[in-house]
Amino acid sequence: MSVEILARIQFAFTISFHYIYPPLSIGLGLALVVMEGMYLKTKNPIFQQMTKFWVRVFALMFALGVATGIVMEFEFGTNWATYSRYVGDVFGSALAAEGIFAFFLESGFLAVLVFGWNKVSPKMHFFSTVMVSLGSMLSAVWIVVANSWQQTPAGFHIVGEGLNARAEITDFWRMVFNPSSVDRLSHVLTGAFLSGAFFILSVSAFYLLKKKHSEFALKSFKVGIAIALFASLLQLVTGHSSAVGVSKNQPAKLAAYEAHFDSSKSADLYLFGWVNEKEQNVNFGIAVPKFLSYLVHGDFNAPVKGLNAFRKTDIPPVNFVFQTYHLMVAIGFTLIALSLIGIFYLWKGTLSEKRWLLKLFVLSVLLPQAANQLGWFSAEVGRQPWIVQGWLRTSEALSKAVEANQIIFSLILFTLIYLLLFVLFIFLLNEKIQHGPMEADLVPSEYEKQKMNFQNN
Amino acid sequence: MDFNFDLNSLWFILIGVLLTGYAILDGFDLGVGSLHLFMKGDLNRRILINSIGPVWDGNEVWLVTGGGALFAAFPHVYATVFSGFYTAFMILLFVLIFRAVAIEFRSKQPMQWWRTAWDTAFSVSSILIALLMGIAIGNIITGIPVGADKEFTGTFLAMINPFTLLVGITTVSLFMMHGSIYLIMKTEGEVQAIVKKWTNNAVIFFVICYVSTTMATLIYFPEMVQPFKAHPWLFLLAVLNMLAVANIPREIYHGREFKAFLSSCASIAALLSLFAIGLYPNLVKSTTESAYNLTIYNAASSQQTLNIMMIIALIGVPFVLTYTVSIYWIFRGKVKIDAMSY
Structure with a gap:
């Protein structure tokens, strides 16, 4: 190698x-x-x-x-x-x-x-x-x-x-305040709050499930769920604003996120799919038609710059970026749902009886961890082949003495x-x-x- | 070469100060680690680890920040040395990792084998860190093969020779002396009596190493002494260094532990100053061709960056000193083991 x-x-x-x-x-x-x-x-x-x-x-x-x-x-x-x-x-x-x-x-x-x-x-x-x-x-x-x-x-x-x-x-x-700093920082911090909050929720749910340390667990759960709800909803805002930023500043990355190839067309927003990079289409995909055009330009029919507008040597591996990005988004929505269900049963006072939900919360610690990793994968691989976007290629940045x-x-x-x-x-x-x-x-x-x-x- | 009062030289001094801070602070906790296996008994070993418990992590930040400052102020030195010394730096990283987790993990399980394993990891990694850093300093004194493109052209094994090993062992001895004096301050009774014996041996060990290294440097690398010939008053630093070392047993004899520790700090600062004066204005000397030396001018960032970073340092350093002094003040006095201890 x-x-x-x-x-x-x-x-x-x-x-x-x-x-x-x-x-x-x-x-x-x-x-x-x-x-x-x-x-x-x-x-x-x-x-x-x-x-x-x-x-x-x-x-x-x-x-x-x-x-x-x-x-x-x-x-x-x-x-x-x-x-x-x-x-x-x-x-x-x-x-x-x-x-x-x-x-x-x-x-x-x-x-x-x-x-x-x-x-x-x-x-x-x-x-x-x-x-x-x-x-x-x-x-x-x-x-x-x-x-x-x-x-x-x-x-x-x-x-x-x-x-x-x-x-x-x-x-x-x-x-310091380059075009993506603030968007990305808020997105990263909110992701970190989620990972801490769901860690607490997971351990607390485990105690509730085992009927141990009940008061301790319930109080910890409350702190966790409050942060989780706040952060998971905030993540919608920071995520959206990051994506709009990417569309302005790194169009090749955005096109890879959504596997959008043709610059002359309006762009769809995929929920999931499998990208065929050779044939330049998405298999088994479900998408909201033209919604990406609306999110980026506020107009359903506006064309969005596609991957074909770039030289082959200037675009990232599309399917990898597409998959990691969409998995992250899907997890983000799951976390909102989990937080809302948790709050609902906490408010009804029956949380300790809902064993299925507690079991879900025990496992939930893995979700923000996965979303954080996947988000960074799509951000960093999506920047390729550049190490400094537009200025220095990753292949030119190595140590010559190693x-x-x-x-x-x-x-x-x-x-x-x-x-x-x-x-x-x-x-x-x-x-x-x-x-x-x-x-x-x-x-x-x-x-x-x-x-x-x-x-x- | 004469001293130029400019930004580049100020940064040379500032990075020197950061690394001296590192050597003084992490120096004693590496020293405690190096001596750790000589202490017998689980409770006694816990006292040793907890003497550095609240502070070792903050001490290591001086290294991290020194590395960051080197990256920002002299990126070519950072790039050449880190990539050139690849294997050495990787080994350094592995032992740094093991040391950090050994301190954290040791107390988490009561089994004898578990504690012995982490005691060994803690002690061996402490010694290796000191040794590797000393070898690195040795290589800066001897110079390394660097080409016209500022790239390192040597090998890992060539970095280890009798002279650089001697500097490495001297560093270990220095930190052992420094760490044992720190332990006198932090311990009492039986443990303190053991530690006092260590200090006597460590001072002797250090003096032998120091004299040998000084002689070897005078004979084989006389250019390090050039500035002292040009400016004889600088020789006072060498005298100060010897006085500081000689003062250590005297202060311990009179029971003035903190003053003994300050003497040890002073001797570390004086040693690194001697090294820095001998090096200036070079940062990395090329054995290939002296025109390829990396100096504070040809390896530096732009003047504007040095300027901005100087402002950042002027804002940040008072805070750093305030935290450091406060933390040491809060945790002053003898070690007491409680429920939150390691």
Whole structure:
């Protein structure tokens, strides 16, 4: 296999594995803010127990996110050195900003969140929880800005020619707020909220099903379902606005999303189908006729730029992008439905009796995970053959000093190590869930006890 | 070469500061890890891990941010070194992963074999990280084969030679000394008595390594000393370094643990300053042809980028220092094991 294919497989594999964890920590972080906020407001010890239980799970996910995240920063240099030279000004700046503004904040306050219960006041502890949550979102900001610049580069100019060409910043804010940054960031963050929310729903539904820790589970379920409903509906808005953005800025990608080949025609919106790239049609497909034209142009008969308008060497693999994109959309709608059904039975007060629904919720944790992965697959593969849309091809971005056998060596090791990590992660997570919340966590922290003694005396 | 007061030089200093911050902070927790297997007994080992428990992760962020800053300010160095040292960096990544998860996983199961396995992973990976970083510094001193196109042309095995290994072992010894002093601050009673013995040995181990490396550098890489010949006052740094090391046993003898730790920090800062002065204005020296050296000028981003990043750094660094100081303040004092501990 060529260096290019191997480097792409390695990047895809390591980023996909990494991306299991950050969305969970972002989503769970938000839920922790809600739970601990409720504790401060109501002083009901069950909220402290909830916070402490989910913090333990959070810490496990966070550790795996950190361990697999450092790989990503190194890989730009190790496998994509030509890319790094080309975009160091832009992409490197975003990564450095992520370190300074997000990682220090997150890791610093994480110490207080996990180990600081008896060291600081409850208010200070809550402040730390908010800062950890903020830090996790800020790191999403900078990394999505960097990635969005690859999709819709702006605020730069090219200096030098051929091998010496480099992108240099001309306008920092135009680079940060490039045409797709805001749409994609909101879409990514909302996806992360969903993955945290459905994780909580899954574990809570499991306890309800087993009739264990009922009060704990029901309260956790409420926090989860509130975030899930809010985020799944919001995802409709951010998803739509992202798709409109793609139609403006990356027409080849949009055409691949919907397998639209003929530029002279109006475009249909598919629900599903199987693309035959040779014959340029969609088999077994069901579509809303002309609806894509309406969504993009507000006119059912307006033509939409199709794949035929591009050179064969400038378009992504159509069926892969089509499938991943449509699966993501389908999951998005499923999550809305699940959230609504959950809220309905919660409101009726019969949630604990609906065993079929609880079973569905136990499995539901996989859905946002899958949607997040599929969404990134369609976004990143849809950008191909470009690594920086319109400016630098993926095939030209590799490290010149690295040979195929070196990547095979690292790829095999990554596979083995990540498999081991994943098995251990599932094993430890299962132990924590089986163990459940601790009775001791209902007792106020040492800090609060001392304060109470002080007031009583 | 004389110092030019410009953006490129400021970035040279700033990345130096970030990596020095990393060496001082992650240095002690790598040191604790390197010594970990010498400690016997599960409870004692837990005390060691929990002494770095709340802070090791934040310490590693200095490396991540240093890497990001290098990427932004000197992309050619980032690209050449990371792709050229491919295999070394991959091994470094694997041990970084193992170390992070070992700390997190160890306490999650009570079985003896489970804990021993993660203790070993934690300790071996800590030693390997220090060793690999030292070897990398050694290679920066010796220079590496870099062509006119700024690409590395050497091999992985050529990077390991007696000199670079010596620098690697010196780094391990430095972190062991630093980590053992940190442990004196964080422990009490029986554990502290054991750790104090380690410190004596570690100081001796470090001094032997340091003197050997200095001699080898003077003999084989005299160009590192050139700036000190041109500006004799810089020699004060070398004196300061020796004084700082000599001060460590004295402070420990008088029971002033924190001052001993500060001395150790000062010696790390002085060592890295000596290294940086010897290197300036180069970042990577080419053994192929000195015209191909990557310097702070031919490997840098545009002036505008350096400018923007300087503003970002000026805004961000005060925050970073505030968090760091606050966290260390909150978790000051001796380690206490509780329900949330590792």
